[in-house]
Amino acid sequence: MASATKEIAADMSPFFRLFTDGTIERLSPLLDIPPSDHPDASVRSKDVLTDTGVSVRIFAPRHQSPPQKLPLVVYIHGGAFCIGSPSSPPFHNFISKLVEKGNLIAVSVDYRLAPENPLPIPFDDSWTAFQWIASHADGSGADPWLNDLADFRRVFVGGESAGATIANDVAIRAGVRRFRGLEVLGVFLVHPFFGNNEVDKVYKVLCPASSARDDDPRLNPAIDPRIGEMAGRRVMFFVAEKDPLRDRGRAYYQGLKKSKWSGEVEIMETEGEGHCFHFYNPNTDKAAAITDRLLAFFVAA
Numbered sequence: 194m195a196s197a198t199k200e201i202a203a204d205m206s207p208f209f210r211l212f213t214d215g216t217i218e219r220l221s222p223l224l225d226i227p228p229s230d231h232p233d234a235s236v237r238s239k240d241v242l243t244d245t246g247v248s249v250r251i252f253a254p255r256h257q258s259p260p261q262k263l264p265l266v267v268y269i270h271g272g273a274f275c276i277g278s279p280s281s282p283p284f285h286n287f288i289s290k291l292v293e294k295g296n297l298i299a300v301s302v303d304y305r306l307a308p309e310n311p312l313p314i315p316f317d318d319s320w321t322a323f324q325w326i327a328s329h330a331d332g333s334g335a336d337p338w339l340n341d342l343a344d345f346r347r348v349f350v351g352g353e354s355a356g357a358t359i360a361n362d363v364a365i366r367a368g369v370r371r372f373r374g375l376e377v378l379g380v381f382l383v384h385p386f387f388g389n390n391e392v393d394k395v396y397k398v399l400c401p402a403s404s405a406r407d408d409d410p411r412l413n414p415a416i417d418p419r420i421g422e423m424a425g426r427r428v429m430f431f432v433a434e435k436d437p438l439r440d441r442g443r444a445y446y447q448g449l450k451k452s453k454w455s456g457e458v459e460i461m462e463t464e465g466e467g468h469c470f471h472f473y474n475p476n477t478d479k480a481a482a483i484t485d486r487l488l489a490f491f492v493a494a
Contacts, residue, residue: 199212199213199214199216200212200213200214201213202394202395202397202398203273203394203395203398205273205275205395206220207220207221208220208221208272208273208276209221209273209275209276211273211275211308211395211398211399212398213398215308215311215398215399216308217275217308217309219275219276221276224281224282225278225280225281225282226280226281226282226285226286227280228240228250228280232255234255235254235255235256235293236252236253236254236255236289236292236293237252237253237254237255238250238251238252238253238285238289239251239338240279240280240303241336243322243325243335244325244335245321245322245324245325246321247302247303247304247318247319247321247322247325248279248303249279249300249301249302249303249322249325249326250279250280250285250300250301250303251298251299251300251301251336251338251339252288252289252292252298252299252300252301253292253298253299253338253342254292254293254296254297254298257296262342262343262344263296263297263298263342263343263344264295264297264298264344264347264348264349264491265297265298265299265300265326265339265343265344265345265347265348265349266288266291266292266297266298266299266300266348266349266350266351266491267299267300267302267322267323267326267348267349267350267351267360267363268284268288268299268300268301268302268351268352268356269301269302269304269319269350269351269352269356269357269359269360269363270284270301270302270352270353270356271352271353271354271355271356271357271384271386271469272306272354272355272356273354273355273386273395274306274307274312274315274355274399275306275307275308275399276306277306278303279301279302279303280303283469283472283473283475284301284472285301286475287471287472287475287484288301290475290484291484291487291488294484294488295488295491295492297491298338298339298342298343300322300326300339302318302319302322302323304318304319304322304359305318307399308398308399311399311400311401312396312399312400312403313400313411315355315359316359316362316363316411319359319360319362319363320362320363320366323350323363323366323367324370326339327345327367327372327375329343329345330345330372330373330374330375331373331374345374345375345376346374346375346376347376347378348375348376348377348378349377349378349379349380349381349490349491350363350364350367350377350379350380350381350424350425351379351380351381351382351383351429352381352382352383353382353383353384353385353431353469353472354383354384354385354386354438354468354469355386357381357382357383357384357385357386358385358386358387358411358412360380360381360382361380361382361385361414361423362411362414364377364380364423364424364425365414365417365419365420365422365423365424367424368419368422368423368424368425369419369422376424377424377425378425378426378427379425379426379427379428379429379490379491380423380424380425380427380428380429381428381429381431381487381490382428382429382430382431382442382445383431383469383483383487384431384432384433384436384438384442384468384469385430385432385438385441385442385445386438386441387407387412387413387414387438387441387442387444387445388405388406388407388408388409388412388413388441389406389407389440389441389444390406390407391406392404392405392406393405393406393412396412407444413444413445413448414445414448414449415445415448415449415451415452416448420449420452420453420454421452421453421454421455423454423456425456426456426457427456427457427458427459427490427493428449428456428457428458428459429459429460429461429486429487429490430442430443430445430446430458430459430460430461431460431461431462431463431483431486431487432460432461432462432463433462433463433466433467433468433470434462434463434464434465434466435465435466435467435468436466436467436468436469437468438468439462443460446458446460459490461482461483461486463479463482463483465479466479471483471484
């Protein structure tokens with residue numbers, strides 16, 4: 194139990210409390226869905242500890258007739274950089290649904306969590322994982338699922354909330370690096386966390402070197418001098434009317450449209466809903482609309 198004398202930087206109950214000294218009190222029990230290769234399951238999954246030290250969970254459809262190369266989705270989960278993993282039920286279930294309905298293969302990154310691993314470690318872990326994924330583009334990588342199933346000419350990078358922030362950073366780095374045999378067609382940012390002109394107290398605690406405002410290129414990538422090289426032909430934004438982060442997402446949407454990046458930008462806003470509502474109420478029509486729009490984005494890119 195955290196000391197009552199500590200000053201709370203952010204109370205994210207019922208998930209966690211973050212203190213100004215950088216410590217965290219996680220309030221929710223850690224729940225995990227194990228990977229499964231059950232023969233009756235429509236989606237199979239496995240955990241891989243890569244030779245870089247970063248773990249990933251790979252998802253693939255069970256049946257293909259005839260066998261074919263599939264679009265590859267690199268997914269980075271949210272959780273304020275502090276909670277969650279690819280095995281967390283909301284993320285595991287969401288990706289499984291995308292894989293089943295979209296007939297694609299997905300890799301979810303298990304980056305190390307802050308504050309024990311201060312920012313930018315989650316960003317760097319995700320970039321390291323992306324480079325490991327890219328090492329399979331010529332069919333000689335370490336994982337047979339990626340070698341055999343993934344179409345590296347149809348790659349999508351994205352995530353939700355803090356994961357969207359990281360995914361955008363990965364897309365910029367991927368564009369600068371330009372991997373041979375790999376093409377990022379699209380970037381998707383679901384209820385993204387970006388900055389505004391006020392200090393974000395949570396981000397400041399997790400990344401003391403940052404201003405935690407929109408003059409930090411990670412929190413306002415439109416001002417990143419590398420933005421013109423960002424990978425992807427299209428970026429899809431998802432925002433929600435009652436999400437406190439909605440206006441930040443819209444600001445980056447507008448900033449990206451005006452930037453040196455020359456791709457197409459789209460946005461979908463869900464009325465009457467809050468931040469990442471589709472994880473908590475996944476069976477609603479509005480949640481289904483997010484999944485359907487995302488799958489259409491993969492097809493159209």
